[in-house]
Amino acid sequence: MSYDIGKNFTVRISGTSHGANVSCEIIGIPEGTVIDVSKVKKFLLRRAPGRSSLTSLRREPDDPVFESGLRDGVSDGGALKIVIPNSDARSSDYEKLKDTPRPSHADYTAWVKYKGSMDMAGGGPFSGRMTAPLCAAGAVALQMLESKGIYIGAHLLSVGDQHDEKYPLFPDRELLERSAAKEIPALSEDAEMRFRETIRKAMEDGDSVGGIVECAVTGMPAGIGGPMFGGMEGAISYAVFGIPGVKGIDFGSGFDAAGMRGSECNDPFTAECGWITTSTNNSGGIQGGITNGMPVVFRTAFKPTPSISLPQRTVSLSRMEDEILTIEGRHDPCIAVRAVPVVEAAAAIAVLDMMMEESDQYDSQ
């Protein structure tokens, strides 16, 4: 069991959905680092529920308290602790779920693992609420990366059977930030409309729908990462699979690369004005586990929200008999929507941690 990530910029996530708060604690921020608290708050709002009629109605102000590690907006070199109080308290809805686990949810597996001891109210430690402190830590990492000229953005690439365009070879900062302001964080307006319609329809049907998030990291210096288990893909994927609902990840052309020939997939190098780039980016900015200076690009697949209001087949754990379950309450019909900033946060944490491994890169002010 691990709520920790990172070796140099280490993040610990704590709390549960139904407890007093959720929090993150970051160890490894150099003393003297300026952290803009208002930017952290703003970033959290992108993930917060209740922003749209197409997301959960649960109302959480998600107002972070900086408990330690910061003096007048500057890191003191100690652990940075950010606490996010839970205001929308424990629902009694979960009592009835104890005996009839929700399909494709963690109810059953947690019941086996913890032998029934774990309080799964609100999803317990499996709750999407745990991504709020992950976003707080990510918002700090994003600021630290920005001070090095590294920018991270993500957008909804698909919802159900509807697709948006991919990022271009060199997405600029404006493009990376474009989706942030949107209720449905697509790149194109056309896709936004189609995504909205797809989600609305799933909602009307008491159903849910999956989606893919594309994420890009620009401004990465070449030379970050390493061979084998020290690779950039491994670090990012480990962080991203920490987000509930993720079922797949690929880098650059990813699964499409498996259908290509080498002559098509290899990224030709080219030298321009003393700068080495590649004219395509099927590698997703990573070769041999190490960044090559091109944007790091990856896609993350989110499954549809498992909580739907349609009747579903499950079992009674006490009677070991098949049952029909109808879940009440209002859930996000598409978790991929609010997951967009969470993917950015996970990427930022993994990338910053790798940057700090190369001390000469990170310190070279």
Add this chain to the structure above:
Amino acid sequence: MSYDIGKNFTVRISGTSHGANVSCEIIGIPEGTVIDVSKVKKFLLRRAPGRSSLTSLRREPDDPVFESGLRDGVSDGGALKIVIPNSDARSSDYEKLKDTPRPSHADYTAWVKYKGSMDMAGGGPFSGRMTAPLCAAGAVALQMLESKGIYIGAHLLSVGDQHDEKYPLFPDRELLERSAAKEIPALSEDAEMRFRETIRKAMEDGDSVGGIVECAVTGMPAGIGGPMFGGMEGAISYAVFGIPGVKGIDFGSGFDAAGMRGSECNDPFTAECGWITTSTNNSGGIQGGITNGMPVVFRTAFKPTPSISLPQRTVSLSRMEDEILTIEGRHDPCIAVRAVPVVEAAAAIAVLDMMMEESDQYDSQ
């Protein structure tokens, strides 16, 4: 930089392609564990080059030496060290590559990261040869898992644009082992023929081709893994991205799940004879990061071999000018072929490590 994996069953990979040997050292094998050395040797042969006219002609006997940790085939409780001597010695071919990095290879990124210090002969630490000791460690893990009734198998699901069938809902042991004996490790004979043809054609064209490997773990008890960064997907993906050439991974329906609705993707529970299963396995045997007792199923995308004999565009690092590079030597036209046992090995290491985290599961006789 990390050549280590695992917390309980910890594996360290050492050596380089052009040195005297490559090796693995495993710490965490309980004393008294029986290890069949001949099974490890047999497993290594599945990965070894020179088996087929469709793989690299480099000849490596890959004969492992068990240097410490084993007495009369039984673990002594100390570190298990397996050394695989390199016989096919250092090629001078690599000298010319120093100035003109091969596209989509680690030449350029290693040059930046190690500031030119790293000896990249034979690929250095990025070489596919590092997967030989990974397979040795994996072969040990596979045996330890088998003693608990857990079996792992993998097969080529696709090569280029050709596809094979997926594993059924409950693959039996015979099916898991079927591909092992084949030169081209497909499931169906029909696919094997088509894969062979696709690879042969790429070879003839001086080109290469990518592929997808599907892997299944059966017999897994429910309850292994954990929330957030302690999840099974994160552990397996971290191990799998340690294999050179991997660009993507997904679990269960994975990227397809992103296109589904919840009512279609959720796996209904059903109770039969006191045994809880699901009637579909879109979750790939994992819910909330924890195994649910169904087979753990995942796909891994391999890019085409970057070393091709067709002329390619690259740069001269010394002159910072564009160049045309023609790579000589004979390389695997499709790394996915020999990667099949490597994926099994990586999965075995990750799964066993997670099993041992739950001491009550692993020790329970």
Add this chain to the structure above:
Amino acid sequence: MSYDIGKNFTVRISGTSHGANVSCEIIGIPEGTVIDVSKVKKFLLRRAPGRSSLTSLRREPDDPVFESGLRDGVSDGGALKIVIPNSDARSSDYEKLKDTPRPSHADYTAWVKYKGSMDMAGGGPFSGRMTAPLCAAGAVALQMLESKGIYIGAHLLSVGDQHDEKYPLFPDRELLERSAAKEIPALSEDAEMRFRETIRKAMEDGDSVGGIVECAVTGMPAGIGGPMFGGMEGAISYAVFGIPGVKGIDFGSGFDAAGMRGSECNDPFTAECGWITTSTNNSGGIQGGITNGMPVVFRTAFKPTPSISLPQRTVSLSRMEDEILTIEGRHDPCIAVRAVPVVEAAAAIAVLDMMMEESDQYDSQ
């Protein structure tokens, strides 16, 4: 920088002396473990200030709040979080110390390390207050060890030039608990009186005094630990040096053993009723880093409290000139007194973590 300890029973200490609270978070408690909250509270009282006229007058109720991980006194398998609010708030006394670091305190070294960013009010992360959550975690570990028949006790072995008797070869539980109830935790009443007098005199002189704490762990099974960096001494010493003020540790005869001959220092084995013991315990229960079943016994040296009211020579950091400093406020004249339960806590955490490494030992109900 590390506030973490343990691999299997992992403890994170958070907070600072002048913040809202201090806390510990424990990951690795098996679900279903019964934890007696009242015992944790009682243990914390042993460390709390204000118990005696011979310790600090700072008043901290040290009333722990169990924030997560516990349901009706039973571990839920998740992270156990214990928060101890700070009530005796930030003193303005510390402002003047900024420029004139207290001799043998962390003021100067923290100023260098954190480049002046760290808020050292109340000692910041170096404060003895950080041992309150360490004791909370230790109190949990002690309970878990007791359920396996393992008991830990400690006592003041010396204060200044006054000495008490050592534990006998096999201290029983009553003896281990004897010092717990005392204001000055000596074994013999005679020593308690002499220690009290020594401390009182140092206080009267505006001075402080050092001391040695002896700690014993009984009921340890043989076979816990390992060679080299996996040894029991290394684990305990690492934990114990995490306590502020510790300057030395030795096991069994320790430094005295360096003056002995082998024939005198070796512990002869003897077999009685199918039980192997040694007739002396110069090894302190550890041979080759592994427990031998005898009590694990070690001594910890505490320096005198660096904060004294006598005038001292220091420097002005701004003017780089020598200065005379007089520290106000009331401090413990002998930190070793309140450190006795802290040593027990550190030992318990280290020992339990090592026990859990040997899963067959810990699980074997």
Add this chain to the structure above:
Amino acid sequence: MSYDIGKNFTVRISGTSHGANVSCEIIGIPEGTVIDVSKVKKFLLRRAPGRSSLTSLRREPDDPVFESGLRDGVSDGGALKIVIPNSDARSSDYEKLKDTPRPSHADYTAWVKYKGSMDMAGGGPFSGRMTAPLCAAGAVALQMLESKGIYIGAHLLSVGDQHDEKYPLFPDRELLERSAAKEIPALSEDAEMRFRETIRKAMEDGDSVGGIVECAVTGMPAGIGGPMFGGMEGAISYAVFGIPGVKGIDFGSGFDAAGMRGSECNDPFTAECGWITTSTNNSGGIQGGITNGMPVVFRTAFKPTPSISLPQRTVSLSRMEDEILTIEGRHDPCIAVRAVPVVEAAAAIAVLDMMMEESDQYDSQ
């Protein structure tokens, strides 16, 4: 079980006394670091047996082979592997020890821990031979520290009841190196003579004798280390307890500090020419776990060699009866003698690892 140490400069020790070799692998040496192989060889000779009539007669040339990580004397940025072949092969002497464990040796505890599986020939993983690769890694660390102006030396402070003088407040480089060239590494010639006599007498009696090693690290910048478990004392003690035979460690005045008053023990700061020092060094150069720029000074207590030729009381494990054991073979009568460079090596590894944690200190060329 752990053969690993370090987070940034990580060292893994491998092999056993009776196997083909012992080795170390270092990960974390920056590419381009110059490593003088002859200096490593010379350092190993200080530890090697057979140098004196007062140490073991076992003959080991201890000639290290640099297997990977080095090109023309310069680190390539990969893992540095140093292999030391074992030439003085497995003795059959050890067979008889299987049933009658040597008192105060690891025979019994290893038998319990590994349930009889571990081959204890030559001491197995508990052998003093494991300190040969530790010295190899330490010799590399020493060179890296020297390039930053940091020097480490150690000497025999006592043997049995005979004592040498301590290092002065500021030992210079000549003094730190003085003991290195001596057969009996004392500081003063007088002590060397008395130590020699004490050891010779113990030998004649078929007995052994303990000793204390004092070690100093000079040139340390202030600000290295951290509070709680990130402290310098904890790091050094963890490394030092990895050396077989160590039973105690203390820093600065250590155990003596426990007998002092604060006014006597506190180290007064003084500013001279813009440089802050202390006029005494009871802190051993460490305050609050962080270096203060004064020499880091610590003492390590070694017990007498447990293998002595006098008859000793032990048990027969098979018959569970008391037995008399007489150990044959020739052993070091005082392990502290050859341990002097081993303590330097352990200190170098711990200190360098902590230095590298503060990247701005280590990189600031």
